[in-house]
Amino acid sequence: VRMVSTVTNTDVKQKDVDQAVVVAVTFAAVFEPETEDGSSIYRFGVALPLVQVLQRVNERLLEKNPAEHQLFDVILITTESWQQQQNSSIINSTRHHGLEVGRFCFSTEEDYIESLMQNNVQLFLTTDGNEALQATQQGVPSALLDTNWVSCPSEQLRVLFCEKAIIQLNMGSTEASKKSAQNFLAHLGQMKQKFGVFDSPLCFTLVTSHGGKDNCCCALKSLRSLGVSVDEAYCLGGAPHGPILSLLRPHFLLSDGFSLLEG
Template sequence: MVSTVLNPEVQQKDSPHAVVIAIASHCVLDSGAAGGDARTTEPYAGGAGVPLIQAIKRVNERLLEKNPTETLLFDVLLISTEESEEHQTRSLLSVKHYELDIGRLCFCAAEDLVAGLRSNNVKLFLTTDPRDIWKAAQGGIAGAQLVQQTALHSTEELRLGFYGNADCFLDKDLTDVADPLRVFSALVGKMRQRFELKDSPLTTSLITTAGTRDTCLQALKTLRSWGLAVDEAYCLAGSPRDPILSLVKPHVIVTVSPQPAP
């Protein structure tokens, strides 16, 4: 069973045009931190995904500053596979308590995760659990890894990283699994074009782990053919990725692969 609850304290986005991003509840709210004796009137502790939500909100604010009638906005959905009434009550309470720009909360059983994502027209699902990313991809939903946020992660600029072996970006190797990622990339590319080259609240980067200069260039061309011109590109040629990730500090890592790993 899938149930979706509206947050009355957040203005709902124009759903046909909004880019819906679903974030796993455990990435935003620490439901285990308060202990089992906590009352439903007490909010959960804030989780590691809060800076991401603040950065997404900033993108929306800047878009509306440019055009008050803008409909191409991010719409954040919190999704949880815990369905108890207490959990639902405390989750909504927590979202209100931290004043998070989350318009809807979806609750479903673990086996109904994909159904919950589909019913809310999700374009990208974020979690720290690679198994759920794989499950979403198998169900036709683009999934990505939410990076462990630190105080160094910006809340004024949303940073998206596209990551993979350079050879994986070749169109001939990408299967239908990549189609939802193409759709999301095109929407982000269109949104990025709303801003100038500098001082943008939305930046994208390409990080390729291996491959020649030519295959790295092809990876850039592939993303452009999807409608996304990235701001930065890093061709690691087999070098460790951690130093670059420490420099770029992406909130999200979107892994491009012919087949998602289970």
């Protein structure tokens, strides 16, 4: 049976549907498939520090303005049938790890895209390249999380832009996903503008791979036109991404409307 069921997390104050920035993270990114010894609590996976830092950004925004509505609204989404059967364990695991997840969407391989659409998801985070690509093709900006390294716990959300994200589209991106991607970037920019340069819970870095200084300036201008100010910019001039990524350790990379970045 094809179905998408959404469960509201009553432990969490629900966000303003018109102003919140909805980020969906897959169960497989947040948790490992096995539970902790003898319990029904899942061990945490690669995306746990990311979900925690999104909460931290929300806390900082609310400290600045208790009436703030432009907050991250994190939803947890299942994309495999077996996960649907485990909904109480998934909800309990989220509670156990202190994660502020607003809603749980229990869907299958066939209809997780539908649940992204139903919930107006503005950024979909997954460890599965095919899922990221499919969502991007359907106009939902997606970023692939790297399972090779888990970001350390952090007070600051570190986002890395690659110049392709802003200048050209990859094959999987549609006009719709480009527009949605720009919309998401504009939201990030607005959040950052609420803080001073040295006191922001958001840190943005631009890395351009090719084309020298001109390409870098062009990418900076494109970001600026969306209201996004960058903290640091690196022009690699054809050098591999690997070393700079291991130094910067971003929580996620945004490239090509967005979908995939080859590191």
